Amino acid sequence: xxxxxxxxxxxxxxxxxxxxxxxxxVSLAGYLLFSPERQTSAxxxxxxxAVVLLPYSVLGPFAGVFIDRWSxxxxxxxxxxxxxxxxxxxxxxxxxxxxxxxxxLGVLVVMGVNRFFLSALSASLPxxxxxxxxxxANAFSVTSGTIISFAGAGLGYLLRQxxxxxxxxxxxxxxxxxxxxxxxxxxxxxxxxxxxxxxxxEAAPQTREALGHVVRGLVDGAxxxxxxxxxxxALATIAFHRFWYGTWLMMTLLLYRYRFSDDxxxxxxxxxVVLGVSGLGYLLAALVTPAVVRRIGKDAxxxxxxxxxxxxxxxxxxxxxxxxxxxxxxxLGVVSQGVKLSVDTILQETVADAxxxxxxxxxxxxxxxxxxxxxxxxxxxxxxxxxxxxxxxVLIAAYAGASLAYRVGSRSIRVNGRRPSWxx
Numbered sequence: 390x391x392x393x394x395x396x397x398x399x400x401x402x403x404x405x406x407x408x409x410x411x412x413x414x415v416s417l418a419g420y421l422l423f424s425p426e427r428q429t430s431a432x433x434x435x436x437x438x439a440v441v442l443l444p445y446s447v448l449g450p451f452a453g454v455f456i457d458r459w460s461x462x463x464x465x466x467x468x469x470x471x472x473x474x475x476x477x478x479x480x481x482x483x484x485x486x487x488x489x490x491x492x493x494l495g496v497l498v499v500m501g502v503n504r505f506f507l508s509a510l511s512a513s514l515p516x517x518x519x520x521x522x523x524x525x526a527n528a529f530s531v532t533s534g535t536i537i538s539f540a541g542a543g544l545g546y547l548l549r550q551x552x553x554x555x556x557x558x559x560x561x562x563x564x565x566x567x568x569x570x571x572x573x574x575x576x577x578x579x580x581x582x583x584x585x586x587x588x589x590x591e592a593a594p595q596t597r598e599a600l601g602h603v604v605r606g607l608v609d610g611a612x613x614x615x616x617x618x619x620x621x622x623a624l625a626t627i628a629f630h631r632f633w634y635g636t637w638l639m640m641t642l643l644l645y646r647y648r649f650s651d652d653x654x655x656x657x658x659x660x661x662v663v664l665g666v667s668g669l670g671y672l673l674a675a676l677v678t679p680a681v682v683r684r685i686g687k688d689a690x691x692x693x694x695x696x697x698x699x700x701x702x703x704x705x706x707x708x709x710x711x712x713x714x715x716x717x718x719x720x721l722g723v724v725s726q727g728v729k730l731s732v733d734t735i736l737q738e739t740v741a742d743a744x745x746x747x748x749x750x751x752x753x754x755x756x757x758x759x760x761x762x763x764x765x766x767x768x769x770x771x772x773x774x775x776x777x778x779x780x781x782x783v784l785i786a787a788y789a790g791a792s793l794a795y796r797v798g799s800r801s802i803r804v805n806g807r808r809p810s811w812x813x
Contacts, residue, residue, distance in 0.1 A: 393517060393518065395516075395517040395580065395581075395584060396517040396518055396526065398517075398576070398579045398580050399465075399510070399513055399514070399517050399580060399585075400530060401576050401579075402465055402510070402573060402576045402577045402580070403510055403530055403534050404533070404534065404537050405569065405572055405573045405576050406469060406506065406510075406570070406573040407534040407535070407537050407538040407541065408537045408538065408540060408541035408544070408569065409469075409541060409566050409569035409570050409572075409573060410503065410538050410541060411537070411538035411539060411540065411541025411542035411543075411544070411545065412541040412542065412544050412545040412548075412562070412565065412566045412569065413476060413499070413541075413545075413563070413566040414441070414542065414545075415541070415542040415545035415546060415549075416545050416548075416549070416559055416562040416563055416566065417437065417496060417559075418437070419545070419546075419549050419554050419559065419657055420483075420488075420554065420555075420556075420559040421434075421436075421437045422434060422437070422642055422646060422657075422660075432768045434639055434642055434643065434764060434768065435639070435761075435764035435765050435767070435768040436493055438635070438639075438760065438761050438764040439497075439761050439764070439765075440493050440496045440497040440500060441496075441500055442757040442760055442761050443497070443757070443758075443761055459587075460582060460583070460585070460587075461509045461512060461513045461585035461586055461587065462513075462577065462580050462581065462582050462583070462584060462585045463582070464505060464506065464509040465506065465509055465510070465513070465573075465574075465577040465580070465585070466574050466577040466578060467574065468502050468503075468505055468506040468509070468574075469506065469570040469571065469573035469574040469577070470570070470571060470574045471502055472499050472502050472503065472506075472567075472570045473566075473567040473568070473569075473570035473571045473574070474567070475495055475498055475499045475502070476495075476499060476563050476564075476566050476567040476570060477563070477564060477567040478495055479492055479495040479496060479499070479563055480559075480560040480561075480563035480564050480567065481560075482495065483556045483557075483559055483560040483563070484556065484557065484560045486556065488556070509585075510530075512585075512586070512587075513585035513586070514526060514530065516584060516585045516586055517584070517585075545562060545566075546657075546661070548561075548562045548565060549562065549657075554657070617739065617740070618798075618802050619735060619739050619799075619802050620735070620736060620739055620740055622795070622798050622799060622802065623731075623732045623735045623736060623739075624732070624736075624751070624752060624755055626691060626695075626728065626732060626791070626795055627728060627729065627732045627752070627755065627756060628755045628756075628758075628759045629759075629787075629791055630695075630698075630724075630725065630728050630791075631755075631756060631757070631759040631760045631763070632759035632760070632762060632763045633763065633784055633787055633788065634721065634725055634760070634763075635759065635760040635761070635762075635763030635764050635767070636763045636764075636766070636767045636771075636780065636784065637702075637721065637784065639763070639764050639767040639768070639771060639775075640767070640771055640775045640776075640777065640780065641660070641663060641714070641718070641775070642660060642775070643771065643772075643773065643774060643775030644709070644714065644774065644775035644776065645659045645660040645663065645775075646660075646775075647773065647774040647775065648709070648774045648775060648776055649711045649714070659711070662715070663714070663715060663718045664718075666715050666718050666719045666722070667718040667719060667721060667722035667725075668722060669719060669722065670718070670719040670720060670721065670722020670723040670724075670725075670726070671722045671723075671725065671726040673722075673723055674722065674723045674724075674725075674726035674727040674730065675726055675730065677727075678690065678726070678727050678730045678731065681727075682731065682734070687731040687734060687735055688795070688796075688799035688800075688803075690727060690731055691727075691728055691731050691732075691795055691799075692792050692795050692796045692799070693792075694723070694724045694727045694728050694731075695724070695728070695788050695789075695791045695792035695795060696788070696789065696792040697720060697723070697724055698720070698721060698724045698784075698788040698792075699784075699785050699786075699787075699788035699789040699792060701716075701717050701720040701721065701724075702717065702781055702784045702785045702788065703785050705717035705720070706781045706784070706785075707778070707781055709776050736752065767780075
């Protein structure tokens, strides 16, 4: 697979781009949340979540309309160039002392363009890999892309130590990211202009008509979900979890900025450790979930995980202590990934192939939109330092209630014949 010249070039384009994404995002997070020059507020955290995640929720279903009409190689070339220019523009805004609405709009557009770029990468893969190797190539590309984005984040962290975390230092890091985006476009020029498609055997429908198809597809998917109780229950569960997980993450960032650390730099260091520990929880869930599901079933595993979240918040959240919060982060990583893997499988097994794409488009929106909504709501109710006993009590009650509700709901579906057994 990796011996194929065209695959290596497409893969290199992905790696350079995703490394730069990590560099860009960590520079933003460091400045918005842990800059010594500025006070971080829950509102700013919510705004940061919105500019990063909303493009993926809103633009995701529509990206395919354009990447099926435009040269994908040209998208891979010009999208990074555009992003580089926009990132350089945001750096200029910082140097000029402007980090308000214009700055956030620039970041929002950068993330929106990135959604098209990633979609074009995925759509291009079948043009450089044989069909029987697609699953392996996709897993290899996406996984290593995620790893290299963490490496880019590490590079951003090191550059922050060199340039500083204020406006000038962040602007310097952003200019480095702009140069790396330009390099991504340069790597993409090694691919043939017509190599990646799209292969249009017949005249494509008008773009307006195609966009209408997407909207109608989302509506059809929502109707299908409403009629299919197992699917509706699974999606309601993931949306529920993402909302409250977003609330917890908001608390975490504020706690490590103001309560668990003496200054902004120490806060960034400790927050990075928390996210790394949570990542280990994600990894453990990926390893154990298949075996656990085979033994007790997906429904039982989701019920257990929601209950574990409630117990974890009670045992390790209420003390509001640094080390206990680390344990909580690990356990919530297990819960988050375990629930997602189970929901993914339920949808893949339950939804008819003719509707699967439309349902997953709705799923994509439900995965990110509640997270952003949680940040907005939390910004109104969480104290400036992140410590809120009432919010933790709400989290405990919410997850305990969700565990019971999922148990009852899935059992009702099974009794009514929608699933053959609890172990399904």
